Amino acid sequence: MMNLLFDLRYYVLYPSFFNSVIYPGLIFTAILLLTTIWFERKAAARVQMRVGPYYASKRLGGFMQLIADAVKFVFSEVIIPEGVNPTLFALAPVLAVAMSFIPLSIIPVSVIPPSGSVFSIYFRDFYDPNIGMGVLTGLFVQYNMLLILAIESMYPVFVIFVAWVTNNRFAIVGAVRESYLSVSYDVLLIMATLSMSLEYHTLDLAKIAQSGIPGILANPVAAIVFFIAMLMGSARFPFEIAEAETELVLGAYTEYSGFLFVLTMAGSYVGNLVYALVFTDMFLWGWYPLSGFPGALLTGLKASIVVFFSVFLRAVYGRYRIDQALRGGWKYLLPLTFVSLFIGLVVGYIWIP
Amino acid sequence: MTDQAEELMKSGGMEIDVIPVSGELNVGPQHPGSGHLRIYVRLNGDIIEEAQVEPGYVHRAVEKLGENRNYIHLIPLVERPAILDSIHMNLGYIMAVEKILGVDVPDRAQYLRSFAAEISRIASHLYGMGILAIFIGHSTGFMWGFGDREVWVQILEALTGARITNSYVIPGGVRRDLTPTIVEMTRKAVTYMRRKIKDWENIFLNNPNVKARLQDVGIMTREQAIEWGAVGPNLRGSGVYYDVRKVEPYAAYSRLDFEIPVYKEGDGYARTLVRFEEIQQSLNILEQIIRDIPEGQILSDRFFKQIPPTRLKKWWEGQRRVVMPGYYASFRPPKGEAVTRVEAGRGELLYYVVSDGSAKPYRLRMITPSYRSIYVMQNLLKGVRYADLVSIYGSLDYFPPEADR
């Protein structure tokens, strides 16, 4: 009996399962997603002289409203427009969401000390030679910075796929905008990441976080660029351009209803969380100086704050026009990334071992 | 630039074909950014090549119904086109009727008309601002516009008994008198609004994002504004000094001190600034009115005398209201016609009433400000980016029900 329990614990806590399903994977993300949307609505309501979600569970400040909404969406009819391929129509948002979830299992959320942590038994399996410790991540790769960005940059492809499948003009216009934007923000993300990797002489997020030097101090320019690119990449205000309700109805997701609509909405929030986790590891110390499970919690907390901040911008900004966003990206932020690259080279040479 | 690139490519042994991407979009009537309006848009890439504004989805045939109802029954009807600015709709019509009847309006009633009209103007501008804000994605401006409007709507409710569609102005005067409570409410509201305008400036007017979306967007030069017959804040945002309150003062405006904000830029931002400064001017006007309002009757003697003494005692002496004298039921004005104009919230409102001596108007022509913005909008939308469609629409403060009538 004890053996069985021990086995169970072993498998549940095994990082490949734990990270991709429990934390920060599916379950944590789902809860954070609801909390984020709740916070978004509540905080915006505070600014806008409103109450926000309230009546569903008054004591929790209307937190259950989101669950009620989700239940309502699950039971509402999924309308499949005439003239589309129903299989692809249903599959497209599922693929998009799946794609946005994958990076969560590669992002290191904490380190595993050789002993003293619940994860210490996996020390050897997830050993990172760069820092001499285990890394709490679903799949440890030494080049995880590259891999995460590579997978996340696939997401817009699926958004375009969604639009293409629905065969709606507003969706097509939205997809065109998304493709323009994705090209511009991906470059910024990669350049910011590159400057950090030059600075810390590594492509391993764990090493950056474990180095003890917060990236936001070592290279603030890269942090700014990364944050703005993150807002663009996850369609947050003021870059909610591809969805632009008053112009494009809902952009690529115009034709979706019911549960498929929830999935399309979830995609961008998950993307936001992924970028926020990378941002935390890269610029905000990640789990340092904690380790093991508390370290993972610290990373999650920081990432949540980043996500909350980025959704709060809804209450402050409207949305830019697509050409303004692109001009901002290519004309002002791209040169800024060269500056950050330079800072990365110099500071990395002088300061960081 | 493209030609150069093409040349370069050719000399390098490559060729590119530039294929124009064009298509049509039906913006509305089932569209979050269109309201009750269809805009047929032909796009070339992101540029609108041609836009056709197609109103009529909320047409209520006010002009036809106007020929089939008694003059007094028309008051609620003419308010319907712009229920958010109903005082002005009402006022213009009553002024036309009074002109045909030849009625003089007592001073106090004139002041009260201006009072209600300015409150209506503030509420209307705030509404327009809210719509503009949500059009460019600024949800806080939207909520604030509607939230701050509530203050003024409540004053109107206290004054007239209804939040919207007030039917406050009647031939020869107004229905209800000002009470100390309303004066106190107005003082509070003016202070509140002045404070709130500072917040508005911080989060909306000086917001770089809002500036980017409005500045140099939908530029209408002075000549274009005159040629297309723009009205109200849109006209003044293009540098034309024209406000009916100054040009042809009605109600108490000849005795009130206020300025007309004019901006030369002619873009969406100038139009927005005009609206903001008009709100500030309206606040000044309201202060003057509650300070200077003369004592006296609120209904012309000619009608006041017809109210039976018992009812007069109960309503006028008791609650400072007038009840409708019997004359109103189906009066027959003399033959004639009248053209009146008032400066409604969104611009100049023109009434042309032709009377043939019967109890119903022979012809009632109602030209609302938004009606005249149709042509302006159609012209402004040519050659702009698709995303600017909503920005221009919002900055013109086009209100489909008002245009359709």
Added chain:
Amino acid sequence: MQKPIDVLSQALQSKKIPVKVESEGRASIEVEKKDLVQVAKVLKDLGFDHVKAVTGIDYPDQGRIQVVYHVSSYSDVNLAKVIVALKTWTNYKELEVPSLMEVWKSAWTGERETYEMLGVKFSGNPDMKRLFLPEDFEGVYPLRKSYKIKTEGLFVDRPS
């Protein structure tokens, strides 16, 4: 200083255009259809730069429709105080009036509406098609007096 309305009436009378001054801010000119554009051009030269309203009024007993253009000025502050009604008549037999679009672009909306509501054609206006009415609207020209409003309901028993 001379009143703007007097200046206007003198200027028009010198051009032999009959003008009826109604009040300080209102005047009307009644012209033949063929002279409409010409008179409009005179008014435009005087400084009247926009059309406020185009109104059609149906007189079935006379078998004709009156078309009224209300014009005024934006650019001239004094002239802005005056609204001139430019009136013309058109017979049921040939419901066609020259469009004033070439003089004042702002006549566009009003002319289109008058066309769809009363059936007066404005020759020269490029958009002689429906504006407010739906494409499948039955019973043409709703603002003619011959068009009766259909009322329905339990208590409607006599024709309106």
